[in-house]
Amino acid sequence: xxxxxxxxxxxxxxxxxxxxxxxxxxxxxxxxxxxxxxxxxxxxxxxxxxx
Amino acid sequence: xxxxxxxxxxxxxxxxxxxxxxxxxxxxxxxxxxxxxxxxxxxxxxxxxxxxxxxxxxxxxxxxxxxxxxxxxxxxxxxxxxxxxxxxxxxxxxxxxxxxxxxxxxxxxxxxxxxxxxxxxxxxxxxxxxxxxxxxxxxxxxxxxxxxxxxxxxxxxxxxxxxxxxxxxxxxxxxxxxxxxxxxxxxxxxxxxxxxxxxxxxxxxxxxxxxxxxxxxxxxxxxxxxxxxxxxxxxxxxxxx
Numbered sequence: 001x002x003x004x005x006x007x008x009x010x011x012x013x014x015x016x017x018x019x020x021x022x023x024x025x026x027x028x029x030x031x032x033x034x035x036x037x038x039x040x041x042x043x044x045x046x047x048x049x050x051x
Numbered sequence: 052x053x054x055x056x057x058x059x060x061x062x063x064x065x066x067x068x069x070x071x072x073x074x075x076x077x078x079x080x081x082x083x084x085x086x087x088x089x090x091x092x093x094x095x096x097x098x099x100x101x102x103x104x105x106x107x108x109x110x111x112x113x114x115x116x117x118x119x120x121x122x123x124x125x126x127x128x129x130x131x132x133x134x135x136x137x138x139x140x141x142x143x144x145x146x147x148x149x150x151x152x153x154x155x156x157x158x159x160x161x162x163x164x165x166x167x168x169x170x171x172x173x174x175x176x177x178x179x180x181x182x183x184x185x186x187x188x189x190x191x192x193x194x195x196x197x198x199x200x201x202x203x204x205x206x207x208x209x210x211x212x213x214x215x216x217x218x219x220x221x222x223x224x225x226x227x228x229x230x231x232x233x234x235x236x237x238x239x240x241x242x243x244x245x246x247x248x249x250x251x252x253x254x255x256x257x258x259x260x261x262x263x264x265x266x267x268x269x270x271x272x273x274x275x276x277x278x279x280x281x282x283x284x285x286x287x288x289x290x291x292x
Contacts, residue, residue: 031095031098031100036106047276048268049175050242050245051243
């Protein structure tokens with residue numbers, strides 16, 4: 001999977017590396033902003049109220 | 052050139068000794084792909100741990116700063132002309148809670164309301180419960196893990212500990228008469244045990260309260276929420292503005 005993405009990125013290797021890192025950073029950002037807050041609510045792992 | 056030649060030689064020799072069938076290549080490809088997916092899943096889970104431990108705290112710290120501004124805190128005092136408690140909207144800054152057991156400087160801004168969105172910003176005031184100093188049961192919920200973990204040390208609360216609440220109407224001192232007392236499983240209750248926040252704890256909604264009480268709730272265990280934990284106390288002093 002990762003090798004496949006690497007093969008399909010354009011440009012010489014430094015450019016590919018840069019694009020790759022940006023891609024990974026974007027995915028991590030999306031996880032922190034949207035996915036993790038959703039998961040926290042969905043799995044009810046931090047409820048502190050009674051009733 | 053040299054490298055290419057070497058690669059070609061290697062290929063040639065491999066072809067001679069063992070001929071990989073196309074089928075085996077597919078199996079290897081799938082196995083490799085599954086392996087990569089599992090590694091990725093592991094990394095995502097680790098990132099989620101980072102998020103709950105540290106990521107959620109950043110948002111909470113920012114929210115607390117905004118809430119402090121809302122209260123107009125000046126030299127640790129609430130401004131002279133604040134919004135009356137009964138006119139507050141859900142999510143507004145409600146007051147300050149100080150628990151000396153958690154440290155000299157331990158101070159959090161309480162939020163009005165106990166929905167997830169409110170509790171992300173700080174300890175929340177149960178909307179159905181009375182305001183501090185009033186007859187009834189002033190109740191607060193707070194996180195023990197993540198979101199700044201205001202109640203991280205909750206089990207350390209002892210009977211006799213002081214809880215100080217400051218709002219627009221004054222400063223109120225409560226003394227705990229039931230607390231975990233250092234037991235990590237102390238005062239553990241079920242998630243539906245809302246009797247702890249009743250006007251008279253354990254007496255249902257209709258019972259007419261005569262005492263001025265405080266109740267704090269948080270999660271149990273610390274990193275989960277299969278149960279809850281509570282501490283409760285009674286008003287012993289303070290001064291109204």
